[in-house]
Amino acid sequence: MVDKIVIENLSLQYSDGTESLRGISMGIPQNAVTVLFGPAGGGKSTLLRCLNRLNDLTEIKASSGRILIDDTNILDPKIDVIALRRKVGMVFARPVPLPLSIRENVIYGLELAGEKRKSKLDEAVERSLKLSAIWEEVKDRLDEPAIALSGGQQQRVCLARVIALQPEIILLDEPTSGLDPISTGKVEAALLELKKEYTIILVPHSVQQAARTADHAAFFLQGELIEYGEGKTMFTAPKQKKTEDYIMGRFG
Amino acid sequence: MEKSLNWREFVITRAIKASGYSAVVFVLLIFFFLLREGLPALSEVDASSLLDIRWYPIEAYFGIMPLITGSLIITLGAALIAVPFGIGTAVYISEIAPRWMREILKPLVELLGGLPSVVLGFLGILVVSPYLRVLLDLPTGLTAFTGSLLLGGIAVPTVVSVAEDALDSVPRAYREGAWALGATKWQTIWRVTLPAAKSGVLTAVMLGVGRAIGETMTVMMVTGNAPVMATKLGSLFSPVRTMTATIAAEMGEVANGSTHYHVLFFIGMVLFLISLIVNIIASSVVFRSKKRAERILS
């Protein structure tokens, strides 16, 4: 298995003193679901936001270390962040449909990337909505505002919006935290399908979801990576006491 | 394609940033031009004559004291009207009025703020001053009092909207806490809500006063324009003249570059500095209270 992403000794601290990362090193394999889990404030979301440089929008006090994607250090200030963000898509905890129609939401990134041909755009809409398991529900109302959909539908449109850009990596930050069990099931099923083509990094909203979806799992606590390994062994026989305590529900 | 996009983005970002500083540039430019045209007055007329009590430019008497006292007495009168009515209306809108009433009153007060001052001056001449002349049995209805009355009306919307904002931003929990302790709504307003909104209400008063000092057309039209010292309470019921009205009435007639011209700019400079001070104090009250709120929350 090839490591798509290699994180080397990454440390980061926000200016306002909140959640930070301390000396994280790990490799994230291609075509698999890697789950980052642990109690709130442990640094999972921060790490995700480093991977597509969304942290550029936040004030950072100090950061060090490297993140290599396909052997390029993406923390290098000289890299093209726009191209990076097209390659590394992100789905957020709360579904945020842009104030546009469903179709416009899906093709938003593609249009910005300069794609103008209608046939290509239509093709992308259909393909990505199908991959996100929402096509059947919305195919007749593509020009309606995306905000009119239910929360679960919105989140799958948001996923489709990322897929439409044909990224290589998809980051998901508690994508099902506000959804009902049926919608959650649909999103998780879509992820299983998607990992055949993409590298997926998921911050789950519960240990159960982590156990259901993880090929690989990393346990974060207060900015440190405590344990990292195969998903199956992690949730049945964790090596670290802290990991075990958390999985058993003794804290967090 | 990417390249040209970056270039465009760069140019637009720069243009936006430059526009951001436009307000600073304009304040400096205004001050510069007032100094440029106003400072020569100090060399042409010595300071003691400027502070004299006689304004009669045709014979080169440039004492601005009557104009300053005129502005002060009218502003004071306007504040005595605008502050209680403004705060009262703000309390009514934010604390007492039912929702539908609020929806009507807020735009209505805003509308008053938008009424051209020349229209109020016009009504002042035709309706208010003849009425006051008869009512108070005065030789003329064009007095400082008439000016104060109308100016009060002009300052009220400013006081209402700023004070109402301040009352509105008092957390609901404060009021609920007071009610839970058995206070009536009325007691809560006086002992909890208004004190909590104190700094905002103070800002409202400052800004209202600032608005009144700077008002031009209405006072020019209804105060009779007599540049006499207003020192007694009785001055309130005789004609006076303000700094703003003097500039407006005389600038059209003077020769560019004459002493009279420079003195009018000098008066403008004084007005500019007054409004600067009023606004800096008003905004520093807001900043300070905000900081305090941040401290409490963090």
Next chain:
Amino acid sequence: MMTKFLSRNRHTVQRLGFSFITLMAVMTVLPIVGTIVYILVQGGSAISWDFITGFPHDGMRAGGILPAIIGTLYLTIGSAIFSVPLGIAAAIYLSEYAKDNQWTRLIRLAIINLAGIPSVVYGLFGLGLFVLFLQFGTSILAASLTLSIMTLPVIISTAEESLRAVPQAFRTVSISLGATRWQTIRRIVLKEALPGILTGVILGLERAAGETAPILFTGAAFFLPRLPQSPFDATMALPYHLFVISTQVPEMPIQIQYGTALVLLVFVLTMNLIATVIRSRARARRQW
């Protein structure tokens, strides 16, 4: 007994207090309504097609007020040309780019001060800079520029407020999909903030349309027999015309005065109404 008495007393105080405050609010609002109704009634009879579309004659004691109406339109549009792009750009800077530091605080202080400068001082500034120094003369151009600087703070602060009301999540999402900052602003933020910005623009221009003092020595003409031909001509304007005919012209027929006041009032009220409607419709439509 005692507590019962006290509590009744407290509620009497409250009832009296509420009545008093309500009375104050009524006394504040009634004159506004009174003023508008009074002018509508008094001026109504003066309004005719000839009054709106005719030129004044007989020393302005007869005829219409067309040049003043057109002049006010020119001045309003002229000041919009300068203040709208500049004001919106400044608001975008403050809401989207500026960091919270000393410089930004300086900008905010400047905006507050600009809003507080007396209108007649703007007139002096316009005279000094545009009319004399830049030699635009007493002209529509000089008056429009003066008015536009005066309206700038209104436009900046309302536009900034509505830009800030757009949820941060839209910006984050747009950036995460590979948009640049400006693309995000143009495609998402501005589009959502548009009704609020428009409201601010109209309220700013409403102020410009009704002001007299800033145009007194920068562009207003007492009387012109024809419409202005270029931006370098002086112009008649409704507020200045009302000032002139109510204070400077003896034996002015009262009907023409009320009619002029009515037209000015309708001009301003219409703008105000449009702004209010845009704002309330945007609030009703908004889903975030």
